[in-house]
Amino acid sequence: MRGTRTRLNYGNAGLESGKSNKYIGRVNKVGENIFDGFKSKNSLFLNKEILRHSYTPESLPHRDQEIQSLSYNLVEALHGQIPSNMILYGLTGQGKTATTNFVCSQLEEKGQSIGKNVSTLIVNCRQIDTQYRVLANMGNSLLQQDEIEIPFTGWPNDRVLFELSKRMDNKGGVFIIVLDEIDHLVKKAGDDILYNLTNMNSTLKNSRACVIGISNDLKFTDYLDPRVRSRLGQLDVLFKPYSAGQLQDILKNRASAGLKQGIIKEGVIELCSAIAAQEQGDARCALDLLRVSAEMAERDNSEFILQHHVRTAHNQIEADQIIPTIQSLPAQQKLVLSAILLNERFGMKNIKTGSVYDIYKQACRFNNQAPVTQRHVSGLISNLDMLGLINAKKVFKGRGGATKEINSCIPANVDPIEVLSQSDEVFEELFKKKYNHQGRL
Numbered sequence: 378m379r380g381t382r383t384r385l386n387y388g389n390a391g392l393e394s395g396k397s398n399k400y401i402g403r404v405n406k407v408g409e410n411i412f413d414g415f416k417s418k419n420s421l422f423l424n425k426e427i428l429r430h431s432y433t434p435e436s437l438p439h440r441d442q443e444i445q446s447l448s449y450n451l452v453e454a455l456h457g458q459i460p461s462n463m464i465l466y467g468l469t470g471q472g473k474t475a476t477t478n479f480v481c482s483q484l485e486e487k488g489q490s491i492g493k494n495v496s497t498l499i500v501n502c503r504q505i506d507t508q509y510r511v512l513a514n515m516g517n518s519l520l521q522q523d524e525i526e527i528p529f530t531g532w533p534n535d536r537v538l539f540e541l542s543k544r545m546d547n548k549g550g551v552f553i554i555v556l557d558e559i560d561h562l563v564k565k566a567g568d569d570i571l572y573n574l575t576n577m578n579s580t581l582k583n584s585r586a587c588v589i590g591i592s593n594d595l596k597f598t599d600y601l602d603p604r605v606r607s608r609l610g611q612l613d614v615l616f617k618p619y620s621a622g623q624l625q626d627i628l629k630n631r632a633s634a635g636l637k638q639g640i641i642k643e644g645v646i647e648l649c650s651a652i653a654a655q656e657q658g659d660a661r662c663a664l665d666l667l668r669v670s671a672e673m674a675e676r677d678n679s680e681f682i683l684q685h686h687v688r689t690a691h692n693q694i695e696a697d698q699i700i701p702t703i704q705s706l707p708a709q710q711k712l713v714l715s716a717i718l719l720n721e722r723f724g725m726k727n728i729k730t731g732s733v734y735d736i737y738k739q740a741c742r743f744n745n746q747a748p749v750t751q752r753h754v755s756g757l758i759s760n761l762d763m764l765g766l767i768n769a770k771k772v773f774k775g776r777g778g779a780t781k782e783i784n785s786c787i788p789a790n791v792d793p794i795e796v797l798s799q800s801d802e803v804f805e806e807l808f809k810k811k812y813n814h815q816g817r818l
């Protein structure tokens with residue numbers, strides 16, 4: 378087995394690897410440091426961090442209503458009352474995390490300035506994804522000098538919960554517990570944690586807790602026990618997708634602090650926003666596009682960010698998402714994708730499941746492995762469709778019922794055959810074999 382190819386990752390790392398490519402084959406003269414060239418290079422960024430997702434901006438355009446819903450409820454904590462539990466919903470990149478962080482930090486700041494004991498405990502349940510670890514993380518964030526750290530694993534959950542309650546009571550006041558990306562934890566481990574945390578006020582003596590769950594899945598409550606649902610969802614706030622116009626405002630705001638003045642040419646912000654608006658109005662996608670476009674412009678030694686930098690950035694970001702998706706497919710899924718690509722190599726379009734199955738079976742024979750049933754392959758085709766690697770359109774043909782018409786939809790700058798071949802030498806061999814293609818089956 379050959380190892381998977383290392384690729385540039387523009388998502389967070391930026392273009393560092395791209396820059397270093399410039400030095401491949403370049404002779405560095407004696408006494409010259411290979412980094413000398415970088416030092417003199419004019420950066421287009423004032424502060425790249427401001428254009429990353431992790432940055433919490435000081436203002437959040439187009440989230441006034443959501444900020445108001447949160448603050449109207451959480452202000453109760455400043456009066457010593459328990460705010461209602463809340464669920465915040467919305468697709469990714471709608472500002473749920475940024476808005477909640479902003480409101481919570483303002484709340485803590487206000488609490489401190491007026492002498493009210495209000496604390497926020499924020500946990501990202503995608504990173505910390507078991508009940509035990511979430512409770513331990515919160516407990517340890519309240520660790521006092523004379524207390525022992527809750528171990529990474531090993532205690533019963535009840536003991537961790539008891540310890541957390543004890544530490545909350547020691548500190549006293551009102552706690553806002555924010556479970557970000559809670560849908561992830563609930564799908565993986567059930568809703569016990571929500572049951573336990575929303576029940577805490579019945580045992581806490583010197584403190585009170587309110588729970589805010591943030592979900593990227595709009596159907597999150599379907600996964601909850603009705604009792605938990607009614608306790609947690611006392612107040613729901615839906616974060617709607619940003620429109621292209623709203624994304625433009627967000628980008629302009631961030632760009633004015635993160636990029637040098639006057640370097641963004643006409644149409645750039647509009648193009649980034651239009652692309653992101655199609656991606657479910659995702660502000661994260663808009664920010665990525667602008668940041669990577671600036672990196673592309675820098676790499677071109679351009680003084681300006683132009684529309685073609687945005688297009689290149691878009692292709693690059695798409696490729697960076699699609700390549701790991703292909704590489705990490707299970708073996709059977711890779712075989713089915715290969716069978717579709719081989720059909721396309723024969724010039725086929727709107728491929729039928731039968732044609733895919735035919736090539737798939739031949740590939741299995743070359744591989745000395747038993748093929749799964751056509752029905753199973755049909756399921757694997759649907760999975761590839763869900764992952765966005767292919768389009769499998771259902772076509773109704775009179776009384777004959779429905780058939781699927783399958784076409785790959787991998788961006789043109791990614792060669793899936795190369796990606797598969799490089800991910801595993803078995804596939805490299807499979808693409809070299811001669812297949813018996815029967816045309817339209």
Ligand SMILES: Nc1ncnc2c1ncn2[C@@H]1O[C@H](COP(=O)(O)OP(=O)(O)O)[C@@H](O)[C@H]1O
Pocket residue numbers: 429430431432433434436437438439440467468469470471472473474475476627660661664
């Ligand atoms: N209204 C806004 N103004 C400025 N930046 C925003 C706004 N909404 C989202 N962002 C930015 O977009 C990125 C994604 O937002 P985030 O809060 O992480 O979305 P979510 O939690 O809904 O997935 C973050 O960098 C965030 O700062």
Ligand SMILES: [Mg+2]
Pocket residue numbers: 473474475557558
């Ligand atoms: Mg988030």
